[in-house]
Each structure stands twice: as C-alpha cells, then as structure tokens.
Amino acid sequence: NEDHFKKVVSHAKEYGYVFASSEIYDGLSAVYDYAQNGVELKNNIRNYWWRSMVHMHQNIVGIDAAILMHPTTWKASGHVDAFTDPLIDNKDSKKRYRADVLIEDYAEKLEQKAQKEIKKAKKRFGDAFDETQFVSTHPRVVRYREEQKEILGRMAKSLAAEDLKDVKTLIEELGIACPETGSKNWTEVRQFNLMFGTKLGASAEHATDLYLRPETAQGIFVNFLNVQKTGRMKIPFGIAQTGKAFRNEIVARQFIFRMREFEQMEMQFFVRPGEELKWYEYWKETRLKWHLSLGMGEENYRFHDHEKLAHYANAAADIEFNFPFGFKELEGIHSRTDFDLKAHEEYSGKKLQFFDPELNKNYVPYVVETSIGLDRMFLAVLSNALEEEELEDGKTRTVLKIPAILAPTKAAILPLVKKDGLPEIAEKIIEDLQWDYNVVYDEKDAVGRRYRRQDAAGTPFCITIDHQTKEDNTVTIRDRDSMEQERIDISEISEKLKKSVSF
Ligand code: ATP
Incomplete structure (x- = not known):
C-alpha cells in the first residue's frame, strides 16, 4: 500500500541505499543515484x-x-519508427500522461473493487469460502472483471491499429480525469519516441x-x-x-x-x-x-x-x-x-x-x-x-530482511566496549573476514542500539566481542531475522557466514 511505499522510499535514503540524482540542485526527475549500501x-x-x-x-x-x-542499429531494430508511447496532455492542468497508463490505472481500480468484494466475502464465509466459485458467480465481481477485460482489450486493439483517436474516445467514455486536478479536458493522443x-x-x-x-x-x-x-x-x-x-x-x-x-x-x-x-x-x-x-x-x-x-x-x-x-x-x-x-x-x-x-x-x-x-x-x-516488527516487549523494530546472499553488508563486528583490548580483537576478525565478505565495524552507542541500526540497514549477522572472548576466543553471533544469539569460536565465523551468505 501507499504508506508502505512511502516508508520504503524514505528508508532507502536514510540508510544509504538510494539518493535523488544531483539532490543539492533539487534532483533530476526519474534519475537516481545508488548510495553506499545501494x-x-x-x-x-x-x-x-x-x-x-x-x-x-x-x-x-x-x-x-x-x-x-x-x-543504423536503431533503424533496423524498429526503434526509430516504433519505439513510442501514446501521449496525452490535459489542457487545463498542462500535465502530461501516458494514455495507456491512464486507462490501465482505471482498469486497476476496477480490479481493486473486485478484490475488496472477495476480501469481504472471505471474512464472511471463513473456511467455507470457495474463491473460484465466488468470482465466477458474484454479479459485481463478474462485472468488474468483464469491464476490465473489455477496456484493456479495446485499448490493445486501438494501439495495435495505431488508432489513437479511439484511445482518446475511450478515455472520454470512461470519464477519466486528470489525477492531479480532476479536469477532463484532454488533447488528442499522439505518439512520442x-x-x-x-x-x-x-x-x-x-x-x-x-x-x-x-x-x-x-x-x-x-x-x-x-x-x-x-x-x-x-x-x-x-x-x-x-x-x-x-x-x-x-x-x-x-x-x-x-x-x-x-x-x-x-x-x-x-x-x-x-x-x-x-x-x-x-x-x-x-x-x-x-x-x-x-x-x-x-x-x-x-x-x-x-x-x-x-x-x-x-x-x-x-x-x-x-x-x-x-x-x-x-x-x-x-x-x-x-x-x-x-x-x-x-x-x-x-x-x-x-x-x-x-x-x-x-x-x-x-x-x-x-x-x-x-x-x-x-x-x-x-x-x-x-x-516494522512488533516485539514481545511491545516495542517495534524496523528491520530489512534482505535475502542474506544479497545483503550489502554480511556482518557487523561490534566490540561490546571501546576498551580492554576488545576493539583490537574486532579489528583482527575484520582483517580475516574482509577477504571474503563485506563487513563493517561499529563501536558507537550501546550494543542494543547498534543491533537495531544493523537490523534497519539489512545486515544479516552481528558479531559481538565481549570480555569472555579474551578468555576463550568465542564471540556471540546474532541473527538479524530471529534475533537469536549463539556463542561460537572465532575460527568458526567464516564457515558460519559462508553457509548463509555465499552463492
Ligand atoms: P514497461 O511496460 O513497464 O514500460 P517494458 O515492457 O517497456 O516496461 P521492456 O522493454 O520489456 O519493458 O524491458 C525489460 C525490463 O526492463 C522490464 O521488465 C523492466 O524490468 C525494465 N525496465 C523497462 N523500462 C524501465 C524503466 N524506465 N525503468 C526501470 N526499469 C525499466
């Protein structure tokens, strides 16, 4: 839904995945830069x-x-003559649209209406609900689906025949309005390369x-x-x-x-x-x-x-x-x-x-x-x-459950405190792992906050060095998705990562 999409876009910026291109000049429309994690x-x-x-x-x-x-490549391939989209302008708002997308969006709304009916019925009938039967008999759902098919079929036919007049007629017949202003005052449809x-x-x-x-x-x-x-x-x-x-x-x-x-x-x-x-x-x-x-x-x-x-x-x-x-x-x-x-x-x-x-x-x-x-x-x-995950203690955590094999950073190496020789052990672990994996070091803030930061950045594993490490060479390794922690020997880290993050 829209809300989730907004969160994805702002999260992508906040966690260094995607920035708008030339943002200091207010960006360039539909052009983006991939950031350090992206x-x-x-x-x-x-x-x-x-x-x-x-x-x-x-x-x-x-x-x-x-x-x-x-x-000549593009002449031969047909792109010079035919790589076009049908364009339509709204005369009042001066906004420009793809005529086919306006029609597809209209059809999509019909589908959403059908989905709503299905959801309602599912709730009402519970386990006894037979979706195949429902969608083939419920009058409103049947109508929404038929109308959709008819509209998309007519559009496809008109576009294939280069009959752009009929595409405009269809937009008018359906009463499609400019999404921004509601105006129905459209120009002719024309092809745009x-x-x-x-x-x-x-x-x-x-x-x-x-x-x-x-x-x-x-x-x-x-x-x-x-x-x-x-x-x-x-x-x-x-x-x-x-x-x-x-x-x-x-x-x-x-x-x-x-x-x-x-x-x-x-x-x-x-x-x-x-x-x-x-x-x-x-x-x-x-x-x-x-x-x-x-x-x-x-x-x-x-x-x-x-x-x-x-x-x-x-x-x-x-x-x-x-x-x-x-x-x-x-x-x-x-x-x-x-x-x-x-x-x-x-x-x-x-x-x-x-x-x-x-x-x-x-x-x-x-x-x-x-x-x-x-x-x-x-x-x-x-x-x-x-x-956004609800935790047992009633709090929520933001987590990016990116498949581990695709995650930007495979592990964060965290000394519990910034002293007692723990950072030095962390550095040694990084020196070993970085040959095979992209790993990061983080020593700032309490370890719980560091876990949250890595969860939100999508890092599948956090490896924490504590005082026990000095005694027995073991560390804790925390799983991003289950949040479970396990104690393993330093020599086992690489194998353990390999199982989850290599392909
Ligand atoms: P659409 O109908 O969404 O415009 P298309 O049918 O023109 O896409 P193709 O020409 O088949 O797309 O291109 C193959 C793939 O390239 C698409 O499936 C899509 O993943 C990607 N692609 C096409 N256009 C874009 C775009 N403008 N931005 C990002 N990805 C795109």
Missing part, C-alpha cells in the same frame, strides 16, 4: 543473476557492448546523430556472429549482458520503478526455427525458479501472458511482482522470432546465419529473450524486505 545490493543482485545465467549454463556466455551504437538523442563529433555540421541505447539487446544481436564464431558456440546457445539503458519516459513516477536511466540484465537465447516455443516455456519456468530461489514469497509472483504482442514477438509474458503499488512487470520473457537478426542482415548487408551441422543447412536463428530491470529487482527486494 551499490552493494545492486552489485550482489547483478552477480547473482550473472552467476546463475552465465556461469551455471555451459552454453551461455556474456558480453559488455557499448552504450553508443551505429545509428522514447529514445534519447545525442551527437558524435566536434563541429556542428559534421556531427552524427546517435542514440543512447534504449535496451541492451541490440548490442547482443549485432555481435551474434562474432560470439558464435570466436566462442565456437552451437545452437542452442545464449549471450547475456548487463548494462545501462535510457528511455525518455513520459510519466516518471514510482521511484526507481520507472527511471530515465536504468540498468537491464538481458539474455538472448538463439535456437532452431520451430523450437522457439519450447525454449520460451523453458525460460519462463527457469526465470520464475530464479526468483523463487530468493525466498521472497511465492505468492508475490505471477505470470502475465501478453495478448497484444510487439511487432517482433510471437509469444511474450511478464513475470509480475507484488510491489507496494500492486502487481507490476518485473521481467519480460519474449519469443522474438528471427525479427532482429533478419533486420540487421537486411540493413547491414552481412549474413547473420548459423550453419547447423546436424541439419546440414544455414539459417537465421530464432531468439528467446529474458529481460529484467536491475533497478526494478532492487525495488522488489527492498520493498519486500522492509518490516
């Missing part, structure tokens, strides 16, 4: 993805292509127009044959990449969910024509398993299969996550056919084909892609982790 979490998510996609698959390799590419342009070259007349890449995928397509040949790759094989992408988003809101500069983690999997749907199903399952392996709750994920397909796709689904503002796209899995490679063949005049020794023929491979936003994944982790 950069660690982001690196860990990226590494976890890279390991499981590249290192754990013998037929997937990685590349790191440049952000700037030859401008999301690519950021820039220039290469020193003198104005000889400069070449370039684009900042709006997706990392094209860097993979244009390198397809280089990688296949030099890596002696056989189909099926994949190429993975992580890196920045840029989109001049019309509506910038929801914190790091929709940014103008963001990072993608993409993998293009090249397959035999005709086998793409089998691999599409394989990657849908495999990617969902990756998400579930983090233990953020099975109920927080769902697939959304696309009815309206992009010009290049023959099947597409999103993995949606339960963000504080509802289920929204976190990752896309797309069967992109041979659209991209064929287009690059055509525009470059170079063959981009694979000789399949088993079939004894050349072909342009088909592509199944998995594409996840690193920043969206970051937001999923952070919003899922933040909890």
Whole structure:
C-alpha cells in the first residue's frame, strides 16, 4: 500500500541505499543515484543473476557492448519508427500522461473493487469460502472483471491499429480525469519516441546523430556472429549482458520503478526455427525458479501472458511482482522470432546465419529473450524486505530482511566496549573476514542500539566481542531475522557466514 511505499522510499535514503540524482540542485526527475549500501545490493543482485545465467549454463556466455551504437542499429531494430508511447496532455492542468497508463490505472481500480468484494466475502464465509466459485458467480465481481477485460482489450486493439483517436474516445467514455486536478479536458493522443538523442563529433555540421541505447539487446544481436564464431558456440546457445539503458519516459513516477536511466540484465537465447516455443516455456519456468530461489514469497509472483504482442514477438509474458503499488512487470520473457537478426542482415548487408551441422543447412536463428530491470529487482527486494516488527516487549523494530546472499553488508563486528583490548580483537576478525565478505565495524552507542541500526540497514549477522572472548576466543553471533544469539569460536565465523551468505 501507499504508506508502505512511502516508508520504503524514505528508508532507502536514510540508510544509504538510494539518493535523488544531483539532490543539492533539487534532483533530476526519474534519475537516481545508488548510495553506499545501494551499490552493494545492486552489485550482489547483478552477480547473482550473472552467476546463475552465465556461469551455471555451459552454453551461455556474456558480453559488455557499448552504450553508443551505429545509428543504423536503431533503424533496423524498429526503434526509430516504433519505439513510442501514446501521449496525452490535459489542457487545463498542462500535465502530461501516458494514455495507456491512464486507462490501465482505471482498469486497476476496477480490479481493486473486485478484490475488496472477495476480501469481504472471505471474512464472511471463513473456511467455507470457495474463491473460484465466488468470482465466477458474484454479479459485481463478474462485472468488474468483464469491464476490465473489455477496456484493456479495446485499448490493445486501438494501439495495435495505431488508432489513437479511439484511445482518446475511450478515455472520454470512461470519464477519466486528470489525477492531479480532476479536469477532463484532454488533447488528442499522439505518439512520442522514447529514445534519447545525442551527437558524435566536434563541429556542428559534421556531427552524427546517435542514440543512447534504449535496451541492451541490440548490442547482443549485432555481435551474434562474432560470439558464435570466436566462442565456437552451437545452437542452442545464449549471450547475456548487463548494462545501462535510457528511455525518455513520459510519466516518471514510482521511484526507481520507472527511471530515465536504468540498468537491464538481458539474455538472448538463439535456437532452431520451430523450437522457439519450447525454449520460451523453458525460460519462463527457469526465470520464475530464479526468483523463487530468493525466498521472497511465492505468492508475490505471477505470470502475465501478453495478448497484444510487439511487432517482433510471437509469444511474450511478464513475470509480475507484488510491489507496494500492486502487481507490476518485473521481467519480460519474449519469443522474438528471427525479427532482429533478419533486420540487421537486411540493413547491414552481412549474413547473420548459423550453419547447423546436424541439419546440414544455414539459417537465421530464432531468439528467446529474458529481460529484467536491475533497478526494478532492487525495488522488489527492498520493498519486500522492509518490516516494522512488533516485539514481545511491545516495542517495534524496523528491520530489512534482505535475502542474506544479497545483503550489502554480511556482518557487523561490534566490540561490546571501546576498551580492554576488545576493539583490537574486532579489528583482527575484520582483517580475516574482509577477504571474503563485506563487513563493517561499529563501536558507537550501546550494543542494543547498534543491533537495531544493523537490523534497519539489512545486515544479516552481528558479531559481538565481549570480555569472555579474551578468555576463550568465542564471540556471540546474532541473527538479524530471529534475533537469536549463539556463542561460537572465532575460527568458526567464516564457515558460519559462508553457509548463509555465499552463492
Ligand atoms: P514497461 O511496460 O513497464 O514500460 P517494458 O515492457 O517497456 O516496461 P521492456 O522493454 O520489456 O519493458 O524491458 C525489460 C525490463 O526492463 C522490464 O521488465 C523492466 O524490468 C525494465 N525496465 C523497462 N523500462 C524501465 C524503466 N524506465 N525503468 C526501470 N526499469 C525499466
């Protein structure tokens, strides 16, 4: 809910995860900086993805292509002509919106109404409640769902047919008002290209127009044959990449969910024509398993299969996550056919084909892609982790239950007091651990307050050195989630951490 979302945003700043970009100049809309803890979490998510996609698959390799590419790339890919969002302005408030998002928000409200009815009935009927039966028979719920489907279906159809007039008509028929002012005085709907342009070259007349890449995928397509040949790759094989992408988003809101500069983690999997749907199903399952392996709750994920397909796709689904503002796209899995490679063949005049020794023929491979936003994944982790927990003594504690393998800092090393040789022992422990783990030292304030600070920062373990340590070389190790403490030998710390935080 909204309240939780606000807490996530302010917590992200207070605990050094995310800052607004150039904040001293009042920030730049939809651009953010990752702070001292944020950069660690982001690196860990990226590494976890890279390991499981590249290192754990013998037929997937990685590349790191440049952000700037030859401008014809974007002509071939269709982005110059078709990478657009439908834009609408409100004449009174002068505010600008994405027409499709206005309509989707309207549909989402209908869904919320349906959910309310379901919740009410659940309460009323208790254990006897049969949800499937209820949603298919309750008149209001059926109506809300049908209306939703009709609206979204009509919008998809209009957009696919480039019938922007009908998109406006739909907005008017539904009586959608400007969310800020309530005005219903709308302009026409028009297409807006999301690519950021820039220039290469020193003198104005000889400069070449370039684009900042709006997706990392094209860097993979244009390198397809280089990688296949030099890596002696056989189909099926994949190429993975992580890196920045840029989109001049019309509506910038929801914190790091929709940014103008963001990072993608993409993998293009090249397959035999005709086998793409089998691999599409394989990657849908495999990617969902990756998400579930983090233990953020099975109920927080769902697939959304696309009815309206992009010009290049023959099947597409999103993995949606339960963000504080509802289920929204976190990752896309797309069967992109041979659209991209064929287009690059055509525009470059170079063959981009694979000789399949088993079939004894050349072909342009088909592509199944998995594409996840690193920043969206970051937001999923952070919003899922933040909890205000009621304790037995009636107090509450703020805790960030980030999966230990992703946590920015793995352990805080705390001398109970700042004297009696305890800080020196702490330093020695840090010298050993820092080779393998990101750990921090903290000696300020009472140890209870230090625990709370580490809980809120998301550190899975606190290791405390006390006077007994001097006698028997043992320390206490405290678990962030259970708050349980255990006494272990100093020599056992590293093994103990390894079990929980390594991947
Ligand atoms: P949306 O419908 O939310 O605009 P999309 O369908 O355009 O997203 P894709 O082009 O499929 O997104 O990009 C793949 C992934 O990149 C998305 O699933 C999302 O996680 C991420 N992504 C896309 N746009 C942004 C953005 N502006 N900010 C942050 N992440 C983004």
